[in-house]
Amino acid sequence: MNPNCARCGKIVYPTEKVNCLDKYWHKACFHCETCKMTLNMKNYKGYEKKPYCNAHYPKQSFTMVADTPENLRLKQQSELQSQIKYHEEFEKSRMGPSGGEGMEPERRDSQDSTSYRRPQEQQPHHIPTGTPVYQQPQQQQVAPSYGGYKEPAAPVSTQRSAPSGGGKRYRAVYDYSAADEDEVSFQDGDTIVNVQQIDDGWMYGTVERTGDTGMLPANYVEAI
Known part of the structure; x- marks a missing residue:
């Protein structure tokens, strides 16, 4: 059909x-x-x-929902929950992370003093740390005066007396620059001949490469 x-x-x-x-x-x-x-x-x-x-x-246009008693109750309940949640978040933000009222979080400086480390002073590679440098202080003698006339003071000599006799052979393990006129300079690997022990810290010898003779620190060389 x-x-x-x-x-x-x-x-x-x-x-x-x-x-x-x-x-x-x-x-x-x-x-x-x-x-x-x-x-x-x-x-x-x-x-x-x-x-x-x-x-x-x-x-299509949106239709308005009628304000029935059930819809009004749901609307009031939703507003009440929103106010409670807002109040709780406000209290947490006011108390702060430490829990004390009115306390602001501590501000950390951009540069923490504890994290700063003073750089160590670098020393030349040819001078080991802790090596004593022996220098004799020069003493100025005051010349006596006789009736207004002053006798010139005699210069103080710092020349160390060189020991006599033969010695051993040593090899330099560090570079050394002479700090006084009676000392000798040498480089790492130089051979020092005719070496004689003066005391616990100093020796006397001749640098084979340069031919210079004088005082040298004992802890800068080793026996061959």
């Missing part, structure tokens, strides 16, 4: 039937509700089970 058209109410035969929006239409009756433009299955838009063209398709 053939159905009736949703618009004109007449029988719709299979050759002219349009099945859309849960209804049956004649092809000529399937048109826009507003402008009466004939539509098809590709360009129609349905609203409340009625066909519309793209230009006259009704714009």
